Amino acid sequence: MHDWSDVEFAASSNKPRKAQDFLPIVADLLTCWDFLACAVAGQAALALYARYVLTAKLDFSASGPFWRDIVFGSLIAALALRSPAEKLNPRFRTTGQLILTAEGKCLLTFAMLIAVGLATRATDDLARLWLLSWLALFTLIVAGTRFAAGSYLRRLQRSGSLREAVAVIGTAAARARMASRLKGEVDVVGLFGTGPDGPGSDRADEMDQLLDMGRGGGVHSVILALDRDQHSEAASIIERLKALPLQVAVCPEDGWRSDIAPRVRMLGGMPMTVVADRPIKHWDLIAKTIIDKTGAAVLLAVFSVVLVASALAVAATSPGPVIFRQTRRGWCGRDFVILKFRTMRTDHGAAPGQTARNDARCTRVGDFLRRHSLDELPQLWNVLRGDMSLVGPRPHAESLHDIDRAGREIVAEYAQRHRVKPGLTGLAQVNGARGAMTNFAQLRRRVDYDLYYIENWSLLLDIKILLRTLLSLSGENAF
Numbered sequence: 001m002h003d004w005s006d007v008e009f010a011a012s013s014n015k016p017r018k019a020q021d022f023l024p025i026v027a028d029l030l031t032c033w034d035f036l037a038c039a040v041a042g043q044a045a046l047a048l049y050a051r052y053v054l055t056a057k058l059d060f061s062a063s064g065p066f067w068r069d070i071v072f073g074s075l076i077a078a079l080a081l082r083s084p085a086e087k088l089n090p091r092f093r094t095t096g097q098l099i100l101t102a103e104g105k106c107l108l109t110f111a112m113l114i115a116v117g118l119a120t121r122a123t124d125d126l127a128r129l130w131l132l133s134w135l136a137l138f139t140l141i142v143a144g145t146r147f148a149a150g151s152y153l154r155r156l157q158r159s160g161s162l163r164e165a166v167a168v169i170g171t172a173a174a175r176a177r178m179a180s181r182l183k184g185e186v187d188v189v190g191l192f193g194t195g196p197d198g199p200g201s202d203r204a205d206e207m208d209q210l211l212d213m214g215r216g217g218g219v220h221s222v223i224l225a226l227d228r229d230q231h232s233e234a235a236s237i238i239e240r241l242k243a244l245p246l247q248v249a250v251c252p253e254d255g256w257r258s259d260i261a262p263r264v265r266m267l268g269g270m271p272m273t274v275v276a277d278r279p280i281k282h283w284d285l286i287a288k289t290i291i292d293k294t295g296a297a298v299l300l301a302v303f304s305v306v307l308v309a310s311a312l313a314v315a316a317t318s319p320g321p322v323i324f325r326q327t328r329r330g331w332c333g334r335d336f337v338i339l340k341f342r343t344m345r346t347d348h349g350a351a352p353g354q355t356a357r358n359d360a361r362c363t364r365v366g367d368f369l370r371r372h373s374l375d376e377l378p379q380l381w382n383v384l385r386g387d388m389s390l391v392g393p394r395p396h397a398e399s400l401h402d403i404d405r406a407g408r409e410i411v412a413e414y415a416q417r418h419r420v421k422p423g424l425t426g427l428a429q430v431n432g433a434r435g436a437m438t439n440f441a442q443l444r445r446r447v448d449y450d451l452y453y454i455e456n457w458s459l460l461l462d463i464k465i466l467l468r469t470l471l472s473l474s475g476e477n478a479f
Contacts, residue, residue: 020164020220020221020247020278020281021281021282021285022156022161022162023085023086023088023089023153023162024085024282025282025283025286026085026088026149026153027082027083027084027085027088028283030081030082030083030088030145030149031078031079031081031082032078033145034074034077034078034081034082034142034145035074035075035077035078036074037138037141037142037145038070038073038074038077038078038138039070039071039074040141041134041137041138041141042066042069042070042073042074042134042138043070044137045130045133045134045136045137046066046070046130046134048133049129049130049133053129073109073110073113073134076109076112076113077106077109077110077138080105080108080109081102081105081106081109081142083101088149088153089153089157089162090150090153090154090156090157090162091157091162091184091185092185093150094150094154095146095147095150095151095154096150098146098149098150099142099143099146099147099150102142102143102146103139103142103143106135106138106139106142107135107139110131110134110135113131114128114131163186163187164186164187164220164221165186165187165189165218165219165220165221166182166186166187166188166189166219166220166221166222166223167188167189167190167191167192167210167213167219167221167222167223168182168188168190168191168192168222168223168225169192169193169210169222169223169224169225169226169237170192170193170224170225170226171193171225172193174225174226175191175192175193175225176191177225178223178225178251179191181269181270182223182267185267186221186267189213189218189219190209190210190213190219192206192207192209192210193206207237207240210222210241211240211241211243211244211333214241214244214246214332215244215332215333215334219246220246220247221246221247221248221249222241222246222247222248222249223248223249223250223251223267223272224237224238224248224249224250224251225251226250226251234250238275238276239413240415241276242276242413242415242416242419243333243415243416243418243419244332244333244418244419245278245279245331245332245419245420246276246278247265247274247276247277247278248274248275248276248277249265249267249272249273249274249275250272250273250275251267251270251271251272251273263277278419279419279420279454279455279457280420280457284457284459287459288389288459288462291390291459291462292383292389292390293383293384295383295390296380296381296383296384296390297384299380300380300381300384303377303380306374306377307377307378310341310365310369310374310375310377311341313365314341314342314343314363314365314366314369317363317364317365318342318345318346318363318365318366319346320342320345320346321342321346322341322342323339323340323341323342323378324339324340324341324342324343324344325337325338325339326338326340328395328396328422329395329396329418330387330388330395330418330421330422331418331420331421331422332418333415333418336382336387336388336395337387338379338382338387338388338395339378339379339381339382340375340376340378340379341366341369341374341375341377341378342366343362343363343365343366343367343369343370343375344361344362344363344366345361345362345363376424379424380424382424383424387421387422388421388422388423388424389420389421389422389423389424390423390424390425390462390466391423391424391425391426391453391461391462391465391466392420392421392422392423392424392426392453393417393420393422393423393426393428393450393453393454394422394423394425394426394428394429394434395422413447413451414443414447416451416454417447417450417451417454419454420454420457425465425466425469426449426450426453426465427449427450427452427453427461427465428445428446428449428450428453429469429472430465430468430469430472431449432472433445433446433449453465
């Protein structure tokens with residue numbers, strides 16, 4: 001059993017990933033807000049200038065003489081004020097520093113605009129008083145925005161919601177140095193051994209402990225502090241870590257660099273090669289969640305009559321519950337209860353197993369529901385509840401399917417299917433890889449489709465799969 005005396009755990013390990021998702025989204029929203037605020041400030045300053053200074057009436061239409069200047073100035077100001085997500089973290093910037101930095105950028109931006117205008121004689125028709133009024137209004141808005149954003153982020157930081165929980169894997173000396181360098185920048189929640197005292201030897205339970213922490217939300221990122229001669233061991237560790245939606249980065253010792261992925265992240269003043277990351281994050285995660293929730297609610301309403309009719313048919317034709325419940329393995333390897341219309345008799349007496357074509361255990365209504373995939377409709381509630389997504393790898397019945405139970409041993413990448421939520425339909429299903437699995441080749445083909453979907457995910461791909469699903473609900477493998 002591992003001696004955990006060298007592992008320091010931070011408190012409140014099950015926090016949302018706001019450090020990874022929320023801050024980048026806030027940075028994007030602030031950029032959009034700065035553009036709109038600058039445009040409104042310019043228009044307001046122009047209106048005041050026209051009312052109290054000019055006697056001639058100005059043209060405020062989109063084709064007016066000042067419209068292009070306002071849009072151009074707003075675009076330049078928004079881009080100049082944009083800050084990387086990590087710069088918004090209260091751990092590194094106070095609210096006062098956010099305000100001062102933004103105000104300085106405002107002054108510099110307008111100084112550059114005036115300088116360009118003077119050099120090109122573009123300011124001949126513009127009033128300097130209007131530009132100064134525009135600058136004054138915009139800086140006030142920016143100061144108020146940064147104060148509100150900074151105060152809110154500070155409250156989140158004090159509550160622990162912005163923390164990034166990081167685990168370090170390496171030899172004793174390497175992981176100790178890494179933890180020291182990262183102190184104050186992230187929360188190091190665990191130090192795990194490698195090499196002679198790590199996974200693959202008498203301390204192999206450490207990797208299982210790390211994976212359990214990741215499933216529980218206690219780890220957001222993993223850093224591998226490795227030597228030059230540990231490339232092969234790093235590959236095996238990375239493959240296991242890819243079972244979870246974690247960011248995995250390599251910070252090698254002695255100048256060794258990984259060629260697995262080109263992306264580099266700076267942590268503790270050191271460049272780290274990101275070799276694995278969450279497939280869906282930031283705005284993509286929000287968009288997919290909105291589509292899932294909205295789509296599930298709409299489909300439940302559209303198919304409400306079919307749902308009721310199916311439930312009544314199941315109840316009237318065979319004794320037993322209308323809804324069949326079964327535990328499946330879902331996102332991050334967590335178990336959930338999947339819902340389906342019951343399609344088999346409760347008194348068949350046969351041992352549980354995969355459904356076969358013309359299965360004697362199916363009722364007549366159940367056979368019809370399976371053939372047209374109507375037995376899956378209750379899973380829309382799983383989607384609405386957040387257990388599943390409309391599109392994703394299908395959750396296999398691990399307690400029943402022998403070949404599925406052996407999947408983790410037969411196919412090394414099998415567990416990587418859990419990096420995204422399981423789906424009501426998926427790329428494998430629309431390509432004919434559905435129904436019972438009877439050999440290794442079928443399992444390999446299904447896993448290959450699932451991994452391709454995860455690595456190449458996009459909203460457009462989800463839409464294509466949903467459209468193709470409508471055309472294949474009654475395919476030859478639906479039974």
